[in-house]
Each structure stands twice: as C-alpha cells, then as structure tokens.
Amino acid sequence: MRVLAFLDGTLGDPAQPYVRVDNTGVLRGDGVFETVLVVDGKPRELGPHLDRLARSAALLDLPEPDLEAWERAVQTVIDNWRGPSEIAVKLVYTRGAEGDPDVEPLCYALGMEIDEKIKRARAEGIAAVTLDRGFGPDIAERAPWLLLGAKTLSYAVNMAALREAERRGAQDVIFTATDGSVLEGPTSTVLMAKGRTLYTPPPNIGILPGTTQRSVFRAAQKAGWTVKSEPISADELVSADGVFLASSVRKVTRVHTLNGKPLADSRDIHAELCEAYEAQYA
Ligand code: PLP
Structure with missing residues (x-):
C-alpha cells in the first residue's frame, strides 16, 4: 500500500513516474527528506520533523519550505490511507532540474507500510x-x-x-x-x-x-x-x-x-x- 500526495493537496499514483531524469535529487542527491511515523491516523512529532526539514533546507540553500503545505500533504496521505495502522510518511524535497532554474523544486509526501524487518x-x-x-x-x-x-x-x-x-x-x-x-x-x-x-x-x-x-x-x-x-x-x-x-x-x-x-x-x-x-x- 502506498499513497502519494503533492503540496497543492492533489493525490498522485505512486506507480506512475513524476520525477524528471535531470532532477537534482536523482543526479546528485541534492535535496532533503524526512520520515514521519503515523500511528492510528496520528503523525508523531510532526512539528519537530517539519522544523528539521526547514533547517536541512536552509543548510542546502533551498527555498524555505511552506510548512503548512507540507502538513496538509501529510494529512492528505493519512486521509487516503487504507492500509495497516502504522504508516511511514516520507517527505521528499529536491532542488528541481539540473541547470534549469525555471523548474520548480520537486516536493511530495509518500506514505508506505513499515518494513517487516523493522x-x-x-x-x-x-x-x-x-x-x-x-x-x-x-x-x-x-x-x-x-x-x-x-x-x-x-x-x-x-x-x-x-x-x-x-x-x-x-x-x-x-x-x-x-x-x-x-x-x-x-x-x-x-x-x-x-x-x-x-x-x-x-x-x-x-x-x-x-x-x-x-x-x-x-x-x-x-x-x-x-x-x-x-x-x-x-x-x-x-x-x-x-x-x-x-x-x-x-x-x-x-x-x-x-x-x-x-x-x-x-x-x-x-x-x-x-x-x-x-x-x-x-
Ligand atoms: N540519524 C540519522 C542519520 C537518521 O537518518 C535518522 C532518521 O532517519 C535519525 C538519526 C533519527 O531521527 P528521527 O528520530 O527523527 O527519525
């Protein structure tokens, strides 16, 4: 089970491609992320995770993240989750496309099941x-x-x-x-x-x-x-x-x-x- 949400509140299909081949995250690992645990529909330590996302972004000179939009994206994942009671929600934020400043940063929240090994x-x-x-x-x-x-x-x-x-x-x-x-x-x-x-x-x-x-x-x-x-x-x-x-x-x-x-x-x-x-x- 996977649920994908973007910052404008829309849902995506996690099986479809949304990332350009020249994305800076793909080409250089140039981006930041967080993994938030959600249990029974409640995200744990979401405030501290979003604060850390903002701190990481600042250290990489990325544009300041819109934390309300990120919070909404996490909620969209939770609202559309039909799987087990625990979700690992990954927040991914990359600079955009290599050498093309007109391409917006790539931002999404992806809900996934917790690995059995974990x-x-x-x-x-x-x-x-x-x-x-x-x-x-x-x-x-x-x-x-x-x-x-x-x-x-x-x-x-x-x-x-x-x-x-x-x-x-x-x-x-x-x-x-x-x-x-x-x-x-x-x-x-x-x-x-x-x-x-x-x-x-x-x-x-x-x-x-x-x-x-x-x-x-x-x-x-x-x-x-x-x-x-x-x-x-x-x-x-x-x-x-x-x-x-x-x-x-x-x-x-x-x-x-x-x-x-x-x-x-x-x-x-x-x-x-x-x-x-x-x-x-x-
Ligand atoms: N240190 C590193 C390098 C990590 O990647 C993580 C989480 O993935 C942590 C510490 C633990 O952080 P948190 O408790 O916020 O998940």
Whole structure:
C-alpha cells in the first residue's frame, strides 16, 4: 500500500513516474527528506520533523519550505490511507532540474507500510557493529559544508555501511569518530542506559538531532530518569546497561550484540522506555 500526495493537496499514483531524469535529487542527491511515523491516523512529532526539514533546507540553500503545505500533504496521505495502522510518511524535497532554474523544486509526501524487518527488530532487538566514519567529532563545526546536521538525500554512504554490517553478520551500525566517540546509526540516534541515566551523543559532533531521541528523553525524564546529551566513547557501550537505536520508524530498538559480543540483557529497560515513549501518544 502506498499513497502519494503533492503540496497543492492533489493525490498522485505512486506507480506512475513524476520525477524528471535531470532532477537534482536523482543526479546528485541534492535535496532533503524526512520520515514521519503515523500511528492510528496520528503523525508523531510532526512539528519537530517539519522544523528539521526547514533547517536541512536552509543548510542546502533551498527555498524555505511552506510548512503548512507540507502538513496538509501529510494529512492528505493519512486521509487516503487504507492500509495497516502504522504508516511511514516520507517527505521528499529536491532542488528541481539540473541547470534549469525555471523548474520548480520537486516536493511530495509518500506514505508506505513499515518494513517487516523493522517490526521484527523492534520486537527482538538487533546485532550492531561499530564502523569508523573517518572524521573527528569537531568536523561539523570546522566544515559546515559537509552538511552533517542536515537530513539530505545523499544516503549512499549510510546504505553502504548497512551492507557492511550485513557482511559482518549484523543488522545495524553505530558510527564512531576517529577519537573513538560514538556518533549515530546510519538512520538512527544512539541511546545508552547506565543506572537510571540515559545518554545520547551531543548534536554538535556532526550527527542529526533525532526527533525520537528527544521524545524518548522527554518520556524518560517524566518517568524519573536523568537524561544527558554528552560524548560517549565506544568502549562505554560494552559495559552499559542498555544500548538502543532510536528513529521514527524503528521507535526504540534494543541492541543485544555489539561487534559479535553480547551486551547486558536490557529487555526490562527496553520495555520501560518503550512504555514511557508510547504513553505520550496514547
Ligand atoms: N540519524 C540519522 C542519520 C537518521 O537518518 C535518522 C532518521 O532517519 C535519525 C538519526 C533519527 O531521527 P528521527 O528520530 O527523527 O527519525
């Protein structure tokens, strides 16, 4: 099941082509995107997703997005969805056509079902490997043109890292910086539990600020946890009480194995965090 909506409120046929072959997103990955989770007709963290879309667009010098139009497009997808109760709605925004400024940016919202693999990972947890991203944690501030805090369509590296994980017998990746500090997953934010404190790496080290991480932190804090956004070394993950990957579609997924070695059994912590996270949307 797929539902396609454009910003003028019209529906499209997801099986038909709408993208020009010279689209900048296709030719250069020059564009931005978001993935919003919708459960029982209600989008989660839509405001923060749209704010991040606007921030990413500004970092790429794209025209400021009309957030009301994007919100309407998401609602159009929801109103026309006849599938399961959960939808992953992708918001895609590319610059337009290469070398032709008269062509308008391409913007659409596409509702899709949640992948079975993701659902299984939510329930059973995953094995992850750490992979070096090849730069230090100061790179985002030194080289802002690398767009490390933007959610751009250039995800070829992220997808290659996931294939490398698969070759190593794992399902996901935790990127590390050259100093051994934890960055993020290719499509997720890293959370670590130690005692009653929940940690995540700070966003200024070249990672995407996660809407799910923020939501989980809010919920955990209400449930009595201390939450901290501070550097984490990859060595600390091994002795943590729990390591999790958070993102809109995977929610909070437990990492049970890191680099082939089992981590502490974090099923109880995971259940508690998931319950607190879900309670916010009940
Ligand atoms: N980091 C990266 C690189 C991502 O691609 C994503 C989501 O796809 C996240 C973090 C998690 O973000 P969110 O929780 O807003 O989905």
